[in-house]
Amino acid sequence: MMEQANTQFLSPLSLVLLPGLDGTGQLFEWFLAALPPNLKPIVVSFPRDTDDDYAALETHVVAFSIPQDERFVILGESFSGPLALRIAARGHANLVAVILVASFISQPVS
Secondary structure, rough: HHHHHHHHHHOOOOEEOOOOOOOHHHHHHHHHHHOOOOEEEEEOOOOOOEEEEEHHHHHHHHHHHOOOOOOEEEEHHHHHHHHHHHOOOOOOOOOEEEEEOOOOOOOOOO
């Protein structure tokens, strides 16, 4: 039983990286270089022609960046923290964890 649990943590895992307000994901470059080989990064860039409202960005990320057939973790940096939580609230069966980095749960200013 213990061997089975250990192999689960060593199996490939996708890491969906949601960028801050710049929307590019370029600030993750140093982080990507330090990732262990069992993490498969998916760096999201937000489309420039979409409003920066969370509903539109959520639709974009779920449609184009969320793995359907493998386990994944969502990392929301800064502006993307609430977006990561919105996606997690959908209850995807393969979602393992949500990580918020220098972020917030609700908009500090509306």
